[in-house]
Amino acid sequence: MSDEGGRLRPPRPLLAASLACFRDGKVLIARRGKPPALGLWSLPGGMVKLGENAADAAVRELHEETGVRATAVALADVVEVILRAPDGVVERHVTILAYAGRWLAGEGATGPEATEIAWARPDRLGALETTPGLAAVVARAAALLP
Template identity: 50%
Template sequence: MTDDRLAPTRPFLAASVAVVRDGRVLLAARGKEPMRGLFTLPGGLVEVGETLAEAALRELHEEVGVAASVIGPIRPVEIILRDEAGRVASHFVIQAHAAHWRAGEGETGPEALDVRWADAAEAERLPTTPGLPDIVRAAIAMAEATR
């Protein structure tokens, strides 16, 4: 059986979460391809029967050992990568969420090579997945508005 994510026949639905604590968002450097080593939000594929927010919180705990409470959705991000011949190599639709931090510092592991709490300016300087700095800014603004 092949992993359809590596030779997609359809887009994959995923969810991520921007956990805000003291004006900073938890970022994780991807441990796997595609985009291994780039900083992004913890997240992953939505399982059948799971809401987007539930998937985001589950992945957050599984990947980096952090607990949070979702404030609300930010916006979806589409990641479409192509191979040298121009064929679609991967296609993900990821719904980003903002959340308030509850517990955990963030741990590295197979899914996260590095973790760090970054403000919006630092997110601008890091090597990140597409659109991440805008999502970080939106999450911080949502968290400040709901405190």
């Protein structure tokens, strides 16, 4: 098993960023094509690169995963993901900075990291299989956008 570039059993928490991209009252969500949370709906996002601003990383990851261009408006939430093996050892520890953003261009496309995408109404996320807390993060992000 690959350690996914040092992401499994890391020596310290890792930093990631995601973007709740809104267009016409709907948010762009993606079905995860890679672990963790394979097959669940979530916000597009990924790891912040060394020297990269987290908001810029969220915008970059959104574009890389879906082809959509957006702007980050404000930090909406901080999500801690800590997964442990049966023996209690930390397998993953990622801090995700979730941003609220506005759509600029692109309809979206699927790829290896986003096997499906959808523009979803925030009040209907509860009916989907999502990563934990997604609906609450999206609601906080929506509240930040006039």
